[in-house]
Amino acid sequence: MGPLLAAAGEGLVRYLVYFQYVGTNFNGAAAVRGAQRAVGVQNYLEEAAEQLNSVKPIRFTLSSRTDAGVHALSNAAHVDIQRSQGRPPFSPEILAQALNTHLRHPAIRVLQAFRVPSDFHARYAATSRTYLYRLVTGCTCQNHLPVFERNLCWALPADCLDVAAMQEAAQHLLGTHDFSAFQSAGSPTPSSVRTLRHISVSPGLASPFVLSQESRRLQFWTLEFESQSFLYRQVRRMTAVLVAVGLRALKPVHVKEILESRDPLGKYQARVAPARGLFLKSVIYGNLGHPGKRRWAGKESVVCTSLNPSQG
Numbered sequence: 500m501g502p503l504l505a506a507a508g509e510g511l512v513r514y515l516v517y518f519q520y521v522g523t524n525f526n527g528a529a530a531v532r533g534a535q536r537a538v539g540v541q542n543y544l545e546e547a548a549e550q551l552n553s554v555k556p557i558r559f560t561l562s563s564r565t566d567a568g569v570h571a572l573s574n575a576a577h578v579d580i581q582r583s584q585g586r587p588p589f590s591p592e593i594l595a596q597a598l599n600t601h602l603r604h605p606a607i608r609v610l611q612a613f614r615v616p617s618d619f620h621a622r623y624a625a626t627s628r629t630y631l632y633r634l635v636t637g638c639t640c641q642n643h644l645p646v647f648e649r650n651l652c653w654a655l656p657a658d659c660l661d662v663a664a665m666q667e668a669a670q671h672l673l674g675t676h677d678f679s680a681f682q683s684a685g686s687p688t689p690s691s692v693r694t695l696r697h698i699s700v701s702p703g704l705a706s707p708f709v710l711s712q713e714s715r716r717l718q719f720w721t722l723e724f725e726s727q728s729f730l731y732r733q734v735r736r737m738t739a740v741l742v743a744v745g746l747r748a749l750k751p752v753h754v755k756e757i758l759e760s761r762d763p764l765g766k767y768q769a770r771v772a773p774a775r776g777l778f779l780k781s782v783i784y785g786n787l788g789h790p791g792k793r794r795w796a797g798k799e800s801v802v803c804t805s806l807n808p809s810q811g
Contacts, residue, residue: 510588511555511579511580511617512589513577513579513614513615513617514578514591514594514612514615515575515615515619515621516544516559516576516578516594516595516609516612517574517575517609517610517611518571518609518610519571519607519608519610520540520570520571520606520607521570521650521651522565522567522568523568523570523606523650523775524538524606525538525568526539528540528541528563528569528574529564530545530559540607541576543603543604544598544602544609545557545559546601547597547600547601547603548580548598550601551580551594551601552582552583553580553582557580558578558579559577560576560578560621561622562575562576562622562628562782563622563625563628563779563782565777565779566732566777567774568775569774569778569779570777572780573610573779573780573782575621575625575782575784576621577615577619577620588614591614595610595611595612598612625727625728625782625783626783626784627696627725627727627783628779628783629723629724629725629779629780629781630777631722631723631724632653632721632723632735633651633652633719633720633776634652634655634660634719634720634722634742634776635652635653635655635717635720636655636658637718638654638655640656644717645705645709645713647709648705648706650775651706651775653742653775653776655742657746659718660720660742660745660746661744661745661746661747662720664751665741665742665744666699667751668740668750668753668754669698669754670698671751671752671754672695672698673697674695675693677692677761678691678692678695678730678733678758679691679762680757680763680768681732681733681758681763682730682732683731683732683736683763684731684763685731686731691730693727694726694727696725696726696727697723697724698723698725700721700722700745701720701723702720702721703719703721705719722741723780734777735772735777736771738776739770739771739772740754740757740767740768741754743767748767
């Protein structure tokens with residue numbers, strides 16, 4: 500009997516779990532191991548999972564390891580759960596409910612869970628990831644923002660942006676390139692070539708809790724980036740360069756020159772936009788097809804491309 504069949508016979512079941520969080524008080528999505536206090540989102544998810552009484556310890560394998568202070572509207576991870584002999588697997592709905600019941604941090608919430616094949620991998624199976632970055636103009640400094648927005652956007656010291664120039668500059672980043680110039684040191688990768696499938700700069704929305712007299716002076720903007728994967732801090736460094744274009748410190752053609760230089764230490768490309776404005780919006784698993792029922796190992800299970808299948 501092969502190992503996968505043996506595992507299936509022992510009741511080991513793999514789930515894809517979607518979850519969201521406000522990243523302000525976390526050291527990132529990944530767990531912090533050792534003697535340090537649990538400050539990663541993953542730490543809290545795994546502490547909640549301990550209450551499920553799995554035969555083997557439950558470890559979350561993340562799709563995306565967001566940095567400290569970065570938020571997620573929808574991140575994903577896979578987990579393997581083996582219940583004691585004679586007990587049926589958790590239904591995806593019960594699993595999501597149980598994790599939320601035992602989560603000890605109010606800034607994390609499990610959204611949905613789905614059964615997936617035993618060889619599914621949340622990181623490597625992802626076919627698309629989308630990040631968005633929120634900017635605001637019309638505010639002299641971060642502390643002058645409404646409290647409901649302070650940790651959710653980057654306040655620029657300007658009354659306006661040259662959005663047309665930013666959109667023109669963004670086109671130089673679209674497509675397949677060596678993005679070495681926009682990669683921060685600290686996360687080795689065999690190749691710095693990535694394909695940016697979508698990039699946009701558009702007006703954004705303020706929190707509904709921002710008072711009308713404040714929203715009249717504030718203008719929010721959203722930058723959106725889609726790729727199968729990104730280099731370490733690539734989105735935040737691309738954002739910083741596009742903001743420099745919007746503030747007219749750079750011209751759109753300079754972005755092309757920066758990209759082609761492959762130099763991550765230049766004056767503008769070395770800048771990193773603050774973590775607080777960045778959100779992981781969605782992770783898509785297109786190879787699993789659309790939401791619905793499919794056959795796996797003789798059983799019906801539910802798979803999903805994303806929390807919001809219309810995205811991407």
